[in-house]
Structure formats: structure tokens, C-alpha cells
Amino acid sequence: MYIVIFSSPMIYEATAHIVLIHLSLSLAVEKMEGDFEMVSSNIVSKDGKPIAASTVLIIAANQIIQKLTVFKEDVAPCIPDHYQPLSQYLDAFDELLLPKIADLSLQLADLKVSELLDFINWIEYHNDCITRLGFGNRDTLSKLLLTKHELMLEYKDRIKNQVVAWFDNIKKQSLEISKAQDGSLVTSNPEDMFNILHAQLEVAKDKLPLEYTKEVAVACLQVQYS
Numbered sequence: 001m002y003i004v005i006f007s008s009p010m011i012y013e014a015t016a017h018i019v020l021i022h023l024s025l026s027l028a029v030e031k032m033e034g035d036f037e038m039v040s041s042n043i044v045s046k047d048g049k050p051i052a053a054s055t056v057l058i059i060a061a062n063q064i065i066q067k068l069t070v071f072k073e074d075v076a077p078c079i080p081d082h083y084q085p086l087s088q089y090l091d092a093f094d095e096l097l098l099p100k101i102a103d104l105s106l107q108l109a110d111l112k113v114s115e116l117l118d119f120i121n122w123i124e125y126h127n128d129c130i131t132r133l134g135f136g137n138r139d140t141l142s143k144l145l146l147t148k149h150e151l152m153l154e155y156k157d158r159i160k161n162q163v164v165a166w167f168d169n170i171k172k173q174s175l176e177i178s179k180a181q182d183g184s185l186v187t188s189n190p191e192d193m194f195n196i197l198h199a200q201l202e203v204a205k206d207k208l209p210l211e212y213t214k215e216v217a218v219a220c221l222q223v224q225y226s
Helices: 009-042 053-078 085-105 113-132 139-172 189-207 210-224
Strands: 177-179 185-187
Touching (some): 053 085, 053 113, 113 189, 139 210
């Protein structure tokens, strides 16, 4: 057993500060890891099945962001600024978060369309929260923007394939022709096709930022004129 004798109160105080800082951050990291484990093991879907990995990530990450606010208000003021406690907290968060996002990025084909939309929205929310905290220049935000771009590409591909399949089904149906009031012959097929496009745009408008709604509209038009 070794006994450390501090030569001055200043050295003792500095060492105590460092120990407390590392202890605070270690506890924060343990709590982050616990949040992911808790969400993964305790939350199930309405049908009793485990929830998707993307949903686990979103719920746990949002809880950590909420705790970051508490850390900022209750813990960070007790730590000297030059230790950059919030930056270290975010470093620990990123170290835990980015590998999970990288794993999900390799499994985009397994995600449902609704999960892709939720993932895109979460990245928007996460980056906005971190930016409002004064850390808008972090490399992590740029990496998440690249992930969001990949998600949008996957989502647009899904839309195109889905719309093509629905259009093909409409074309395979027996053509029902009726007479309009002016005597011209009409069919409901074009209207059915436009209703499909309208439904896709409504989903995008409800779930995505405006700039992405435009991208969905362009994707739908590409299918229509292909």
C-alpha cells in the first residue's frame, strides 16, 4: 500500500479536481452505456416483439441528450472551464454512438420505410440539439449528415420501387372504360396513379423537412416518366 504525500495544498487541490472530473465523466459514460442496454432489453413493440435496432438507438440517444442538459446545468459548473467538461461528455457520447450508427448504416436494406424516416428525423433533431448547445462544428455532425444522405438515397430507392410495383399492378388490372359527360371515353387508371404519387408526397411532407420533400417529388416524377 502506497501513501501519496502532497507537497502543497495547491497540488492536492489540483489532483482532487482531476479525480473528480474523471469520476464524473466515468459515471456519465457508464450511464450512457446503461441507457442503451436498458432500452434494448426493456422496451418491446405493441405486439410484444423486440423493437428495431434503429428505434433503440434513437430512444437511448435522446435520453442521453436530455441528460446532457442536466450535466450542463448541474455538473459542468462545478468543473473548471479549461477541462472542457461538455466537450469531454460529447466525446464519450460520440465514442459510444458512432459505432452503433456505422453498424446500422450497413443494414439499411433491413430497415422499414418508417424506420428510415424516423432515423432521418432523429439526425436532424440530434444535430440541432448539439448545435444549440454551442457545438455545431463537431466532426460528428458532419458524419451524421453523410449518414442522412445515405438514408435519403435508400428511402428514394424504396419509393421508386414501391411506386413502380403499384403502377404495374394498376396496369395489369382489366381496363374499365366509361363515358364522361362530354361523351369522351375515360378510365380511372391515371387518377389511381396520381393518387399513389400524392400519398407518397403527403408522407414525405408530414415526416421530412421541406427540402427532402422536393427530392421525393422528383423521385416520383422520375418513375412517372420512366
